[in-house]
Amino acid sequence: VPGYILTYFPVRARAEPIRLLLADQGQTWTDDEVQLADWFGGKTDLKKNAVFEQLPKFQDGDFVLYQSNSILRYLGCKHGLTGSDEKEKALIDMVNDGVGDLRQKFGRLIFYEYDTGKENFIKDLPNQLAPFERILSQNANGATFTVGNKISYADYNLLDILHCHLDLLPTCLDTFPLLSAYIKRIAARPKLEAYLKSEKRNKRPITSKHK
Template sequence: MAGDLYPDHGVTGTENRQYNREQRAGKHEADAALYKSHQCEQTPHPGSWRRHDQRTQGPLVAGYGIYTQGQEILLTFSFCSSLVSGYVITYFPLRGRSETIRLILSDQGAKWTEEEVQFTDWFTANCEHKKQAVFGQLPKFKDGDFVLYQSNSILRYLGRKYGIAGGSNQESALIDMVNDGVEDLRMKLVRVLFYEPEKGTEKYEADLPDQFSAFERILSQNSNGTRFVVGDQISYADYNLLDILHVHLALFPACLASFPLLTAFSDRISSRPKLMEYLKSEARKNRPIVPKK
């Protein structure tokens, strides 16, 4: 709707002049209280009328100021982070390839709903979810009317939406590189757990130091391992690395014993307040790493 009323969340000079602040002020006072209660920014700026964009802990908020009772009220035409987002994750009753999506959304203060697809339904000939899936795979991610498949595409989409995809072309490229490295490790684990279980996990576990050493080295090259994998703010690759570390720690509890930076990274990112709340939730605790038998 915002795009129809205000293309590209912009406003022309003609629309500025046509906008009658006195007639609109009373109508929007109640809205202002609502937005304030949802922690949308209010900036004192008497008499102003301007476009105002901000990055919050949630989605990009595009708003328009109106002078009302001595202050500028931020009226938004897109969702504030604490309002219902319209996100839907469609996936199996697992952590799997949807868990990093959940980590991002929870840490960014967004809400979402889960649409679970049972394995027994997925493998039937008439499964609608499978028919609709672009590449015959899940997860499926909905942002309002927008639908996206492929887990890493979803991560990159959320990375751009929440401003956690790098502050420059170089940072974005490095974040992609780390995320691809996590994907390589995830695929090796998936092969062992789901496609070659008869071979056992002993060799895989023995080879883990070689796998983790690359990530330990990457961390050491950014603020001596005290921050994130790239730059000075969190990225979608940090969440993906955190998830794969959580999975390995659950399966191989001593796997990080020789990796102090990865251990500290896992503890540090997991302790972010909103993320920690999700990690302690019953939904997270009840969601298995591998299918329940």
């Protein structure tokens, strides 16, 4: 049975939290890259066959799954990254939904409002990041993860969206000591650190609008 296959465009975007999870959990996977021109030009049946005409597509042997958050949750369940009880599971889900909201706002800025909305986006960014600082402060005073004492799939999603915002504004975490420490701590996990420094990761832009 072939291992994991992740089908996506040659960018980080919505596939990157999945890659962070797989790398940190010591999993191997194949990146099946689809060129944007082929996808939008109808040169592939992939779009027609995708459940919601969207990527990423994830294959675990014969099992095929779409929707980035569903893939994250599936891998979270499979690798024990969903919390230790029902309450932790619900909180992890909540954090992941919060990251999803922030990711949508970031995407809207990058793709539709960059020239007109960047100033307002940056001005409001502290309000967008504050809930995550507060969430960290409520769990072991911010010394561990967003929920509980073990990494969860939501942590990989949060790490990625924080990286996206640091790319936009390198000073955005300066007033958030817990988030600043958190991002350094998570990124220093040995397998994750190796992936974050890898050529494979660094040759991929954050989105198709990034150089």
